[in-house]
Amino acid sequence: xxxxxxxxxxxxxxxxxxxxxxxxxxxxxxxxxxxxxxxxxxxxxxxxxxxxxxxxxxxxxxxxxxxxxxxxxxxxxxxxxxxxxxxxxxxxxxxxxxxxxxxxxxxxxxxxxxxxxxxxxxxxxxxxxxxxxx
Amino acid sequence: xxxxxxxxxxxxxxxxxxxxxxxxxxxxxxxxxxxxxxxxxxxxxxxxxxxxxxxxxxxxxxxxxxxxxxxxxxxxxxxxxxxxxxxxxxxxxxxxxxxxxxxxxxxxxxxxxxxxxxxxxxxxxxxx
Numbered sequence: 373x374x375x376x377x378x379x380x381x382x383x384x385x386x387x388x389x390x391x392x393x394x395x396x397x398x399x400x401x402x403x404x405x406x407x408x409x410x411x412x413x414x415x416x417x418x419x420x421x422x423x424x425x426x427x428x429x430x431x432x433x434x435x436x437x438x439x440x441x442x443x444x445x446x447x448x449x450x451x452x453x454x455x456x457x458x459x460x461x462x463x464x465x466x467x468x469x470x471x472x473x474x475x476x477x478x479x480x481x482x483x484x485x486x487x488x489x490x491x492x493x494x495x496x497x498x499x500x501x502x503x504x505x506x
Numbered sequence: 507x508x509x510x511x512x513x514x515x516x517x518x519x520x521x522x523x524x525x526x527x528x529x530x531x532x533x534x535x536x537x538x539x540x541x542x543x544x545x546x547x548x549x550x551x552x553x554x555x556x557x558x559x560x561x562x563x564x565x566x567x568x569x570x571x572x573x574x575x576x577x578x579x580x581x582x583x584x585x586x587x588x589x590x591x592x593x594x595x596x597x598x599x600x601x602x603x604x605x606x607x608x609x610x611x612x613x614x615x616x617x618x619x620x621x622x623x624x625x626x627x628x629x630x631x632x633x634x
Contacts, residue, residue: 392519395512426519426537428544429602457537465541465606466592
């Protein structure tokens with residue numbers, strides 16, 4: 373069965389969608405990603421959709437699901453590289469892409485993930501410190 | 507073009523795109539047309555188990571456009587007015603399909619007879 377490859381890079385998982393997905397491929401990606409987050413303990417998921425010429429309500433829902441599921445699994449998901457025409461069309465269609473972070477490109481997306489995760493770790497460290505000092 | 511399984515969606519979208527490129531439609535209008543067509547073809551698969559689509563180039567004066575017709579022999583829609591409302595869905599979807607598709611195209615027509623089927627026609631003018 374066809375699958376979209378998921379690359380692991382440190383604490384992050386990277387996915388580049390290079391072809392127009394049919395439904396099964398998209399739902400497989402959703403479940404593969406959640407399984408990978410679980411297996412690897414990844415803290416961030418970055419999905420590059422710069423090659424996608426359209427995002428319809430089905431694909432929009434998949435992206436939203438990935439965001440929400442990642443959050444439940446204690447990871448952050450960011451979608452990067454959306455074409456301007458796709459963004460305009462999504463809003464006119466009535467989709468807001470809730471539940472998932474977005475960034476302009478891969479670089480900005482990585483920065484966003486680093487920020488989110490280092491913030492988490494800082495607050496964790498402080499909590500540990502307070503516990504230890506008691 | 508006959509649509510009977512989800513794998514038909516991507517080739518169908520490509521066919522719509524070829525037509526839109528042929529008349530020189532802008533990327534934005536192409537994206538809107540293809541997204542609307544994708545929503546409608548998905549509806550057809552989901553609610554009627556498939557159907558037949560026709561894609562053609564139209565001319566009105568100097569303006570060119572693309573017409574796509576979606577014809578199915580599914581259960582039909584009882585209340586079209588309700589189906590065209592944002593957020594209404596009999597399935598588990600988000601309910602943006604029909605009203606969203608309508609917003610993305612220049613002209614939108616839907617006819618449905620319960621028990622016989624549904625025909626949706628959309629037109630996107632090149633500069634519309």
